[in-house]
Amino acid sequence: MAKVEEKAKAGTGSLTVVGLGPGEAHWLTPAAQAVLDAASDLVGYGPYLDRIAAREGQTKHASDNRVEIDRAGHALRLAAEGKTVAVVSGGDPGVFAMAAAVFEALEAGDPAWRSLPITVEPGITAxxxxxxxxxxxxxxxxxxxxxxxxxxxxxxxxxxxxxxxxxxxxxxxxxxxxxxxxxxxxxxxxxxxxxxxxxxxxxxxxxxxxxxxxxxxxxxxxxxxxxxxxxxxxxxxxxxxxxxxxxxxxxxxxxxxxxxxxxxxxxxxxxxx
Amino acid sequence: MAKVEEKAKAGTGSLTVVGLGPGEAHWLTPAAQAVLDAASDLVGYGPYLDRIAAREGQTKHASDNRVEIDRAGHALRLAAEGKTVAVVSGGDPGVFAMAAAVFEALEAGDPAWRSLPITVEPGITAxxxxxxxxxxxxxxxxxxxxxxxxxxxxxxxxxxxxxxxxxxxxxxxxxxxxxxxxxxxxxxxxxxxxxxxxxxxxxxxxxxxxxxxxxxxxxxxxxxxxxxxxxxxxxxxxxxxxxxxxxxxxxxxxxxxxxxxxxxxxxxxxxxx
CATH class of the missing domain: 3.30.950.10 (Tetrapyrrole methylase, C-terminal domain)
Incomplete structure (x- = not known):
C-alpha cells in the first residue's frame, strides 16, 4: 500500500541536480538560482547547503561529503514522495560531483523512479x-x-x-x-x-x-x-x-x-x- | 606623439574576455552580464554579438569567426585607447575560444598593453x-x-x-x-x-x-x-x-x-x- 501511494505521488515530484559554481554568487547561473528558489527540499553536503539562503518552507538535508550514493538515494526517495528536490553540488554537478551518483542510484533503485522528471543544471566547474x-x-x-x-x-x-x-x-x-x-x-x-x-x-x-x-x-x-x-x-x-x-x-x-x-x-x- | 597619447590613456581602458555560455540567457552568469552591461565596446564573432542586446552608446565590432588573432589585437588596441572592452565568446572563453588568442596577441604586441587590466570571465562550456x-x-x-x-x-x-x-x-x-x-x-x-x-x-x-x-x-x-x-x-x-x-x-x-x-x-x- 505504501508502495502504491509512493508511485501515485511520483508524478508530482521532481529532482534537479544543480551546480552552484565555484563559490561567488555572481557565478551562479540564473537557471540554477531558479532551481534553488523552486525547491521544497535541498539535499547536499553541508558546506554547499550553507551557501544557500533557504526560503521559508524549504527543508535542508545536509549530509557528509563521502556518502554521495546514500544522499542520491535519499533525494530520489524524496522526489518519489512528491517533493521538488534540488541536489546541490559545488562547481558543475557533472564533473566529479553529484550527477553521476544520482544516476547510479537511479539505475540501482526502484524502477518507478525512472519516470521521475530529472534535470541536471550545469555550473562553472573549478x-x-x-x-x-x-x-x-x-x-x-x-x-x-x-x-x-x-x-x-x-x-x-x-x-x-x-x-x-x-x-x-x-x-x-x-x-x-x-x-x-x-x-x-x-x-x-x-x-x-x-x-x-x-x-x-x-x-x-x-x-x-x-x-x-x-x-x-x-x-x-x-x-x-x-x-x-x-x-x-x-x-x-x-x-x-x-x-x-x-x-x-x-x-x-x-x-x-x-x-x-x-x-x-x-x-x-x-x-x- | 600618438604613441604617447595611447600609453597615457591606457590607464583608463580595460579588456574582459567574457563567456556567454551555450546560448540561453538563463545560463549567462550575473558576472558575465555585468561585464556586458559595463562595456563601451563589444568585440566578437557576429553571431555571438547578435545574442547581446546592446545598450545606447555601446559599439559592436563584429568580425569573421576565423580571424581570432586580429580580433584580439583590435580589442587590445581599443582598450589601450581607453575603452572598456568586452571580447565575447560562446561557451567558456578559455575553452577553444578567445582567451588564448587575446594572450597570444598580448604577448606579441605593444609592451604597454601588459599594464592593461585584463580579466577572463568564465562561462558554461558546451x-x-x-x-x-x-x-x-x-x-x-x-x-x-x-x-x-x-x-x-x-x-x-x-x-x-x-x-x-x-x-x-x-x-x-x-x-x-x-x-x-x-x-x-x-x-x-x-x-x-x-x-x-x-x-x-x-x-x-x-x-x-x-x-x-x-x-x-x-x-x-x-x-x-x-x-x-x-x-x-x-x-x-x-x-x-x-x-x-x-x-x-x-x-x-x-x-x-x-x-x-x-x-x-x-x-x-x-x-x-
Whole structure:
C-alpha cells in the first residue's frame, strides 16, 4: 500500500541536480538560482547547503561529503514522495560531483523512479574558474582527472596520467589530496616531471571564487616540493609543453597555452594506427 | 606623439574576455552580464554579438569567426585607447575560444598593453551543457580535444585520440567538422571504434541551449555512419568503456559514466614507470 501511494505521488515530484559554481554568487547561473528558489527540499553536503539562503518552507538535508550514493538515494526517495528536490553540488554537478551518483542510484533503485522528471543544471566547474583567474591555460587540448583513489585503483590514475603526459595535454587534477590520501599529488607531479620540463607552469588554485581564494603560479619543480601545501579545495593544473607565462612586472604573470601546435615530438612519436 | 597619447590613456581602458555560455540567457552568469552591461565596446564573432542586446552608446565590432588573432589585437588596441572592452565568446572563453588568442596577441604586441587590466570571465562550456542534457556522461575522467587541424597537425590529433582511447577517458570533441574539414570526425570515430565496443554511447549535441537544439544518443557504430550529419555547432562526446544507458520507456535514455573504475585492462596494461 505504501508502495502504491509512493508511485501515485511520483508524478508530482521532481529532482534537479544543480551546480552552484565555484563559490561567488555572481557565478551562479540564473537557471540554477531558479532551481534553488523552486525547491521544497535541498539535499547536499553541508558546506554547499550553507551557501544557500533557504526560503521559508524549504527543508535542508545536509549530509557528509563521502556518502554521495546514500544522499542520491535519499533525494530520489524524496522526489518519489512528491517533493521538488534540488541536489546541490559545488562547481558543475557533472564533473566529479553529484550527477553521476544520482544516476547510479537511479539505475540501482526502484524502477518507478525512472519516470521521475530529472534535470541536471550545469555550473562553472573549478577548472574553468581557475583557468580564467590564471589567464588561458586551457588554450589547447586538456583533460580532467580525479586523483582520488577511493573509487578507482591508483594504477588506473597513473596509467591515465602517463597517457596524457605523453600526448601533451594540459592536465587538471581534481581532488588532489586529503588527509586520507596525503602522497598522491606529489607522486603525480613527480610523474609529470619525468615527461615535462622542470619549468612547466603549474597552477595551484585554491577555493577560487571564495573569500579565502588563493592562486599560485609555480614551476613544475616547485610544485613537486609544494604538493603537501595543497588541499581538497585546490584545483591543480599542469601545463602542456607549450604552456607559457607572460610577465607583467610586480603582478602575477599570466599563464596561457597557445592554440597552435607546431610540433609535438612525444605525441607524434606514438604514430598513427 | 600618438604613441604617447595611447600609453597615457591606457590607464583608463580595460579588456574582459567574457563567456556567454551555450546560448540561453538563463545560463549567462550575473558576472558575465555585468561585464556586458559595463562595456563601451563589444568585440566578437557576429553571431555571438547578435545574442547581446546592446545598450545606447555601446559599439559592436563584429568580425569573421576565423580571424581570432586580429580580433584580439583590435580589442587590445581599443582598450589601450581607453575603452572598456568586452571580447565575447560562446561557451567558456578559455575553452577553444578567445582567451588564448587575446594572450597570444598580448604577448606579441605593444609592451604597454601588459599594464592593461585584463580579466577572463568564465562561462558554461558546451561539454558541460551537453553532458547535463544527456545525464552524467562526464562522471569519470574526461578530456576535451579540438578536432580542427587548422592550428595543429592532424597527426597530433590522432596521437592524442589514441592516447585517451587507450587510457579509457570520456572524450569530448569540439569543432568536429566544417565545410573545409569534412572527413576528420568520421576518422576520429573510426579510430575510437578500434578501441571501444560498437555499443559505446556517443552523444551528438547540437546547439544546446539554443532554439534549434538537438541531442542524439547513438552507439559508436551508428555515430561513425552519422558523422557527416554533425556540424560546427555539434559537441561530440564519446563514452568510456563503462559509460552506459538507463532506459526510460519512450523517452530518450539517460547516459552516464559511473564514478568507480573497478578494472580497466587497456589503461592498466600500460603499467607504471
Amino acid at each position: 577548472m574553468l574558474a581557475s583557468a580564467a583567474k590564471a589567464g588561458a591555460p586551457l588554450g589547447g587540448d586538456f583533460c580532467a582527472i580525479s586523483l582520488s583513489d577511493n573509487l578507482k585503483p591508483w594504477e588506473v590514475v597513473t596509467a591515465r596520467l602517463e597517457a596524457v603526459l605523453a600526448a601533451d595535454f594540459v592536465i587538471c587534477l581534481y581532488n588532489p589530496i586529503s588527509k586520507a590520501r596525503p602522497w598522491q599529488l606529489r607522486e603525480a607531479l613527480e610523474l609529470a616531471a619525468r615527461h615535462r620540463s622542470a619549468q612547466t607552469p603549474v597552477i595551484f588554485a585554491r577555493a577560487v571564487g571564495r573569500a579565502d581564494e588563493g592562486l599560485r603560479i609555480l614551476t613544475l619543480a616547485e610544485a613537486v616540493e609544494a604538493a603537501a601545501s595543497a588541499d581538497m579545495a585546490t584545483l591543480v593544473t599542469i601545463g602542456a609543453s607549450s604552456t607559457r607565462l607572460i610577465a607583467r612586472g610586480e603582478e602575477r604573470p599570466w599563464v596561457y597555452t597557445p592554440r597552435s601546435v607546431t610540433k609535438s615530438p612525444s605525441a607524434t612519436s606514438q604514430g598513427r594506427t | 561539454m558541460l551543457a551537453s553532458a547535463a542534457k544527456a545525464g552524467a556522461p562526464l562522471g569519470g575522467d574526461f578530456c576535451a580535444i579540438s578536432l580542427s587541424d587548422n592550428l595543429k597537425p592532424w597527426e597530433v590529433v590522432t596521437a592524442r585520440l589514441e592516447a585517451v582511447l587507450a587510457a579509457d577517458f570520456v572524450i569530448c570533441l569540439y569543432n568536429p567538422i566544417s565545410k573545409a574539414r569534412p572527413w576528420q570526425l568520421r576518422e576520429a570515430l573510426e579510430l575510437a571504434a578500434r578501441h571501444r565496443s560498437a555499443q559505446t554511447p556517443v552523444i551528438f549535441a547540437r546547439a544546446v541551449g539554443r532554439a534549434d537544439e538537438g541531442l542524439r544518443i547513438l552507439t559508436l557504430a551508428e555515430a561513425v555512419e552519422a558523422a557527416a550529419s554533425a556540424d560546427m555547432a555539434t559537441l561530440v562526446t564519446i563514452g568510456a568503456s563503462s559509460t552506459r544507458l538507463i532506459a526510460r520507456g519512450e523517452e530518450r535514455p539517460w547516459v552516464y559514466t559511473p564514478r568507480s573504475v573497478t578494472k580497466s585492462p587497456s589503461a592498466t596494461s600500460q603499467g607504471r614507470t
